[in-house]
Amino acid sequence: MKKIEALIRTSKFDEIHKCLSGLGVKFLTFYEVKGMGLQHAKMQHYRGVAYEPTFIPRTKLEIVVQDDLEDKVVACILNEGRTGEVGDGKIFVYDVEKAFRIRNDETGESAL
Amino acid sequence: MKKIEALIRTSKFDEIHKCLSGLGVKFLTFYEVKGMGLQHAKMQHYRGVAYEPTFIPRTKLEIVVQDDLEDKVVACILNEGRTGEVGDGKIFVYDVEKAFRIRNDETGESAL
Amino acid sequence: MKKIEALIRTSKFDEIHKCLSGLGVKFLTFYEVKGMGLQHAKMQHYRGVAYEPTFIPRTKLEIVVQDDLEDKVVACILNEGRTGEVGDGKIFVYDVEKAFRIRNDETGESAL
Ligand SMILES: Nc1ncnc2c1ncn2[C@@H]1O[C@H](COP(=O)(O)OP(=O)(O)OP(=O)(O)O)[C@@H](O)[C@H]1O
Ligand SMILES: Nc1ncnc2c1ncn2[C@@H]1O[C@H](COP(=O)(O)OP(=O)(O)OP(=O)(O)O)[C@@H](O)[C@H]1O
Ligand SMILES: Nc1ncnc2c1ncn2[C@@H]1O[C@H](COP(=O)(O)OP(=O)(O)OP(=O)(O)O)[C@@H](O)[C@H]1O
Ligand SMILES: [Mg+2]
Ligand SMILES: [Mg+2]
Ligand SMILES: [Mg+2]
Numbered sequence: 001m002k003k004i005e006a007l008i009r010t011s012k013f014d015e016i017h018k019c020l021s022g023l024g025v026k027f028l029t030f031y032e033v034k035g036m037g038l039q040h041a042k043m044q045h046y047r048g049v050a051y052e053p054t055f056i057p058r059t060k061l062e063i064v065v066q067d068d069l070e071d072k073v074v075a076c077i078l079n080e081g082r083t084g085e086v087g088d089g090k091i092f093v094y095d096v097e098k099a100f101r102i103r104n105d106e107t108g109e110s111a112l
Numbered sequence: 113m114k115k116i117e118a119l120i121r122t123s124k125f126d127e128i129h130k131c132l133s134g135l136g137v138k139f140l141t142f143y144e145v146k147g148m149g150l151q152h153a154k155m156q157h158y159r160g161v162a163y164e165p166t167f168i169p170r171t172k173l174e175i176v177v178q179d180d181l182e183d184k185v186v187a188c189i190l191n192e193g194r195t196g197e198v199g200d201g202k203i204f205v206y207d208v209e210k211a212f213r214i215r216n217d218e219t220g221e222s223a224l
Numbered sequence: 225m226k227k228i229e230a231l232i233r234t235s236k237f238d239e240i241h242k243c244l245s246g247l248g249v250k251f252l253t254f255y256e257v258k259g260m261g262l263q264h265a266k267m268q269h270y271r272g273v274a275y276e277p278t279f280i281p282r283t284k285l286e287i288v289v290q291d292d293l294e295d296k297v298v299a300c301i302l303n304e305g306r307t308g309e310v311g312d313g314k315i316f317v318y319d320v321e322k323a324f325r326i327r328n329d330e331t332g333e334s335a336l
Pocket of ligand 4: 086087088
């Protein structure tokens, strides 16, 4: 099993979700995070006024799937999450050792 | 070392925490996330009125423990987190390569 | 590639970020979490009044880096995040199998 974690543009959430639904991926978890780059270190200027750089809000998705869905889930996020402008985000993939459904005794892929 | 990540019913947090305390597990991290399923793709109706489906708020727990506590921590979450109704949540287990206590030079299991 | 996850004092964020910038680490993700210990199980008292123990807000950082930056990123967090008082936080390191930049077709270390 794999965990697919993606930092996406919040505006792309619905399209990514529809693509995942089309794969039969029924569940996902998401929450708001902040992201930043090197620009934080320096003060920024706009029309001559200095201001503290702000952090960019991002939506983070977490989806645990059986191995053979990994490539398809990644393809949904790449295809639906891309604008081609900087800031489209990242996808990271991790190994998951075990999964449990709390409601009953299902474990492993049948718990997903 | 293992990371045990659980999406639980927020209402079950206290009972799970008491069980963990009984194991000697002193620390955990938690935060609010949102979860959703396929129902998001379609509009929902209630008494004839269409409404946008909402996301279900969940509490996510993260607990890093030495290997020999993994099964006991999972058992606490399964036993105390279960109502038997759909929506009880999931548990995922990951390998942790290294741990550090920032206050001093402890690493590995003694840093947990 | 490695994921370095740190629960830090929020007050140490800027110093840690500056140290990371000095390493050339351009991106990180962060969000607010809550942490707690065993004290949650018991009611607490202050000037004779019982009150529910509260959870301590923490900042959680997540940084995915190429392997040869792992030790340097950990050193930044240990050096800049330490006060020497209890509660300085923890660092956990995980293996990352794959990375993708959503904007284009970069994968692996060049996607970081
Ligand atoms: N290596 C990383 N580790 C942790 N978080 C990251 C990493 N890279 C990016 N992020 C997160 O992803 C968000 C989006 O990053 P972004 O798409 O701007 O990356 P980028 O490398 O600048 O790519 P691009 O050149 O397409 O903008 C960041 O705000 C941050 O939250
Ligand atoms: N495979 C998964 N990947 C990521 N998050 C998941 C996954 N499965 C469940 N979740 C998260 O767990 C929460 C609770 O899921 P839930 O208990 O309803 O799962 P379920 O598979 O429908 O089980 P049940 O049939 O018992 O309801 C979801 O809202 C979502 O946040
Ligand atoms: N093993 C763990 N698993 C998950 N989260 C943890 C773990 N240990 C600590 N944390 C998180 O890190 C935060 C800070 O922990 P803290 O620095 O107080 O750890 P500690 O073990 O008490 O170290 P110290 O003795 O230096 O205080 C906690 O509030 C919690 O969110
Ligand atoms: Mg960028
Ligand atoms: Mg369900
Ligand atoms: Mg402490």
